[in-house]
Amino acid sequence: MTKGRMEAFSDGMFAVIITIMVLEMKTPRGTGLAALQPLLPVFFSYVLSFVYVGIYWNNHHHMLNAAERVSGGILWANLHLLFWLSLFPFATGWMGENHLSATPTAAYGFVLLMAAIAYWILQQTIIARHGRDSLLARAVGGDWKGKLSPVLYLASIPLAYVSVWIAAGIYIFVALLWLVPDRRIERVLENKRH
Amino acid sequence: MTKGRMEAFSDGMFAVIITIMVLEMKTPRGTGLAALQPLLPVFFSYVLSFVYVGIYWNNHHHMLNAAERVSGGILWANLHLLFWLSLFPFATGWMGENHLSATPTAAYGFVLLMAAIAYWILQQTIIARHGRDSLLARAVGGDWKGKLSPVLYLASIPLAYVSVWIAAGIYIFVALLWLVPDRRIERVLENKRH
């Protein structure tokens, strides 16, 4: 019951976050195709953030599927993750409207970094509650993606001042890395059923 | 469980998309009935988009009702559909505020086209997972509406530059076509129960 309501609330927040980001894409003044051109970086930021929130929803969904119990600590670790995800619309808008200037692009990397850390904390809190031998603990295993991503986000912050294209390249690269669904958890769950 | 959460998240996004579209209808300055007149094209766009999102929700609901399993690929095909639907508020606002000028009206048709393609991809992904002989595959059958709609949307893009009324007429015609609920799936499901 408790897990169900935490999922329902998270789904609601994921849905609102992913949708209000589109409000950052203000209706252009002109009526020609040229009027859309200045929107291109905003659109790029929107697509990138949409994919990231989608990845988080997907992984969140898989992780909670493997979880069996929820505690007060897990509820707050979850809210902590949702807090950083709720800054996506702001970070997306700032980066997009300024055509990927250095500081807004670095700030976007910072929000990605904090969300990744928050996700890791949530994962650890859930594992701690379920035990080191639990299904989830084994499923996550080495978790090289979860360890590599924050390192890359951290690197992107100074690199944005060298060239925003390096930072943007990192964001796209990490997104593609995660776009492959977390088969580890799926596989372990599958094995459990047989 | 997995299907349930994908439905919950989709319902959340459908609900937010359909409702924030109304924010494009800005409160008019004046207090007379005349103040509402410039809002008429915005209102028309809103009604049209409301009906379209309603149709997608309805069909989405019927299709997932017939589905039994969900995979990583289906989750992403679903997010892909929701991405194009999330552009409805933007496309609706641009078309409405510019009193149906050519390019914004064509852009609206483009978003309709991409959403139709995304829906088709989602349908194919679900069918692939359930098998050619599955309930859903048989229910969809010929699917002439699903094949005709993208062709009409595609045609509406150049036609908007001939006359926006032709494009708008196509959008209304296709909406009316779909407004009839998808009795095919309902019928096959009904037969299954007996």
Place this chain on the structure above:
Amino acid sequence: MTKGRMEAFSDGMFAVIITIMVLEMKTPRGTGLAALQPLLPVFFSYVLSFVYVGIYWNNHHHMLNAAERVSGGILWANLHLLFWLSLFPFATGWMGENHLSATPTAAYGFVLLMAAIAYWILQQTIIARHGRDSLLARAVGGDWKGKLSPVLYLASIPLAYVSVWIAAGIYIFVALLWLVPDRRIERVLENKRH
């Protein structure tokens, strides 16, 4: 299953509608209590609309509780109701920002009227599906509130041009009328259980 998803989608839209109305209450420029004074009519409109959406949610909830089946027609009658409810933020903002001028106040009454008619259509569609002898049909019974409300809303439209206070008084009166929860349905349901 079907009924559950229709409720989930409706709950999502109710939640978004009731919450984005607050966005019409723009943050005031000043920092003194005087800065809040011009917001008073906006606040009054917000409270009124919050209560109305709350009443609709409450009655919707009771009505669907008594319903057992859902059809394509019911889904669309439900979307039709949600359409008129989705215009509440607009109507609320227009009436509030113009300090209850005649036309915006009459327009608010028009939206209330259309929502009441849409609710009646939904109720009739559900009853038609369940049969004249169904639990719901008996529970609704005379339904004098459902018949009186649209008449009063209709009257409020011309009366707003006589005095907005008469119209506002009608809106408050009808809201109070409905604030009493629909004990008829509750009672019949209760009887059924015993």
Place this chain on the structure above:
Amino acid sequence: MTKGRMEAFSDGMFAVIITIMVLEMKTPRGTGLAALQPLLPVFFSYVLSFVYVGIYWNNHHHMLNAAERVSGGILWANLHLLFWLSLFPFATGWMGENHLSATPTAAYGFVLLMAAIAYWILQQTIIARHGRDSLLARAVGGDWKGKLSPVLYLASIPLAYVSVWIAAGIYIFVALLWLVPDRRIERVLENKRH
């Protein structure tokens, strides 16, 4: 069933309230770190309100978990609580944008006070429905936090005119007080299971 839908609607509203607050944090004009500086008080207000809505969601969740039945009175007491919570985005924006001036800071305290009173009313309504000997009544017990908080909020209103830092200090202190999850209810529920 009834309780489930009340929770779903509440979760929807909690999710929308907590997320649209971020819209008060307008994208800054500049592109340097300096552009973020005037946003600091807005960010502080956002974090504070996020934590408060999180606390309310958490406690709401625990309380309803212990509840077994829902009545018309409980539905309205719940809507009353959600009404005051829906004013959080407004109060947060006004306090943040004015860099914690006296009146906006006092107004924030007033909204906190009203929400606390509304929560208390909801709790009493649920207890009245379940009986003085119910699980919930025993779980709440002395409820010193629930009694202390409104007193502190009430005190913060005049104290904001002495120094906004005292008021802000009170808001942070009470938030920390509640951040500790309501173990009382958890403990009684746990005992019940054994």
